[in-house]
Amino acid sequence: MLLGLYLPRLLPDMSVAIVEAVYPVVGDTLAAGAKILDLSVDLGSGFRQDCPPISHYRLVAREAVRLRSIHVSPGEACAPGFLMAAFGDDADPDEIARALRFATAGIVSHPGMWSARVRA
Amino acid sequence: MNWLSEDGRPCRPGEIIAYCNLAVQGDTRGSVFAKEAVLQVAFASPAGGRLHRRPGLSGGGFLDVIGAADWRDDETIGEIEADSDADDAGGDMPLLMLAGQRMGWAVDVDTGLLPGWHLAARAWWEHGDGHRRTLLNLGVCDAAGPIRGDDSGFVELFQGATFPAHVTDLTDHPAAPCAPVLLDGHGRSRTAFEALALDLQRALADFPEPPTAADWMFAGALLAQLAESPLTRTFDILTRNGLARSEPPRAILLSSCAEPRTIRRHRKLGYRLHIMRHDLDAAGPAIRAWLASAFDAVPRTLDDIAADYRRLIDTAPMQTGTRFLILNRMSTSGREDIASYTAFDEPMGAILANIAAKEINLMLHDLAREKKVAVVDVDAMAAEIGGAAHLPDGVHQSGALQDLVRGEILDILASVGPAGDLRSVG
Numbered sequence: 001m002l003l004g005l006y007l008p009r010l011l012p013d014m015s016v017a018i019v020e021a022v023y024p025v026v027g028d029t030l031a032a033g034a035k036i037l038d039l040s041v042d043l044g045s046g047f048r049q050d051c052p053p054i055s056h057y058r059l060v061a062r063e064a065v066r067l068r069s070i071h072v073s074p075g076e077a078c079a080p081g082f083l084m085a086a087f088g089d090d091a092d093p094d095e096i097a098r099a100l101r102f103a104t105a106g107i108v109s110h111p112g113m114w115s116a117r118v119r120a
Numbered sequence: 121m122n123w124l125s126e127d128g129r130p131c132r133p134g135e136i137i138a139y140c141n142l143a144v145q146g147d148t149r150g151s152v153f154a155k156e157a158v159l160q161v162a163f164a165s166p167a168g169g170r171l172h173r174r175p176g177l178s179g180g181g182f183l184d185v186i187g188a189a190d191w192r193d194d195e196t197i198g199e200i201e202a203d204s205d206a207d208d209a210g211g212d213m214p215l216l217m218l219a220g221q222r223m224g225w226a227v228d229v230d231t232g233l234l235p236g237w238h239l240a241a242r243a244w245w246e247h248g249d250g251h252r253r254t255l256l257n258l259g260v261c262d263a264a265g266p267i268r269g270d271d272s273g274f275v276e277l278f279q280g281a282t283f284p285a286h287v288t289d290l291t292d293h294p295a296a297p298c299a300p301v302l303l304d305g306h307g308r309s310r311t312a313f314e315a316l317a318l319d320l321q322r323a324l325a326d327f328p329e330p331p332t333a334a335d336w337m338f339a340g341a342l343l344a345q346l347a348e349s350p351l352t353r354t355f356d357i358l359t360r361n362g363l364a365r366s367e368p369p370r371a372i373l374l375s376s377c378a379e380p381r382t383i384r385r386h387r388k389l390g391y392r393l394h395i396m397r398h399d400l401d402a403a404g405p406a407i408r409a410w411l412a413s414a415f416d417a418v419p420r421t422l423d424d425i426a427a428d429y430r431r432l433i434d435t436a437p438m439q440t441g442t443r444f445l446i447l448n449r450m451s452t453s454g455r456e457d458i459a460s461y462t463a464f465d466e467p468m469g470a471i472l473a474n475i476a477a478k479e480i481n482l483m484l485h486d487l488a489r490e491k492k493v494a495v496v497d498v499d500a501m502a503a504e505i506g507g508a509a510h511l512p513d514g515v516h517q518s519g520a521l522q523d524l525v526r527g528e529i530l531d532i533l534a535s536v537g538p539a540g541d542l543r544s545v546g
Contacts, residue, residue: 010455011455011512012508033460041513043512043516051261051396051516053513054513055513055514056473057455058471060463103456103457103460103463104455104458105458106455106472106474107472108381108471109397110471115397
């Protein structure tokens, strides 16, 4: 059974999220609690501000799964609802059967994030 | 006269209805407000009622900028047809005085209350009871809204205060005012500042390409910020009674959001600098290269942050008797759905934003017990009215939350005695 990870609407007013880090690679088996992606949301992305309201989030798997495909990479902007990754075995049908169960956590920005690396 | 209220329109007591620019003439010209290009007076309605503007005071357009007349205390600028239920329609018109030290000579517009980018923006007023409270705002965005208000002219603070006050707001661009930066600035000698400036000059000169305009503007703003410690700075004050000099601030407002977990420390000169990422984005390539090569990134633990706060608090009052107000952090989020924390490595405060915020908030409470610091509990106020709607990113507040935070700041200020002693509230 193929499970999809869709970008959740992390904040009501968000238009896109930036992928800051992708932790597993295709073929990795993730335990429940494994980190999948870090994201940032800039609520001021609509126009330039002198202090943009940016917050950071981590998506964590809540079930054991195998990463079959990843559709995003660090630095990429995604809209809510975008299919970011699919989880399952290669033999599973290509159709997404249901959404992956995951948890969302607000996190502190860190040097491994895409936005930190491009500023270094 | 620049009218802010239409003729014939109802106005509330304390509503700012007009403002004009001021210039000091005579023997003192050039020696007072020497660094402040902007000096304004805003007029507040002394009572609720209907405004009738005196015709002929405003020429409109540039005439309202360059037009000049001598100040006369008995001059009538208009009349308020007081509401029939107004308790007290008499008395002097409350004045909101404003002054600003521009960051550059042309980075401004000639309209509105203290528009543009100022190194220091100030407001003071004489109405209300008791001694004059003095507040220095060294916070970041979570403090700017409550202090400067929606129109950037301190209007809401002025309207909410029941006492005379002098409030100074320092820019947080490009160097963010965290405790170590303030501490280093407080102890910096003129010789040390000149060494700092020379180092920056050499970095720009040695960069393999010509510095860009963004490099020069960043460098100029940074030098303006670092040239003088704000903690003990005093300013000219103009009131109906004439000129006076402000005392050093008796209360200083800080943002715990401004305290980074990693700070830059200059490799040779040792001073510390915190540049937030949006300010780093505004720098040119030469400045970014200088920040990357001339500074080490030094991690700070929670204990380090607490120790820097203690040093700052212990240092400043010895000279000024200052009390500190610190805005804490929002530490919960309705957007999180963490079912188990076993997925997150220790120390979780280094990863999870809300745990980091709770740790900072607990540290502030310890500090408040130890040092009589007043914690402005943004965390509780936001949770009370709903963080998702009123503090969506954890820092930038809605108008309703700004009102609550402003009210809390005013309550604390009301309890600060003339010598900076905190009196019991309520």
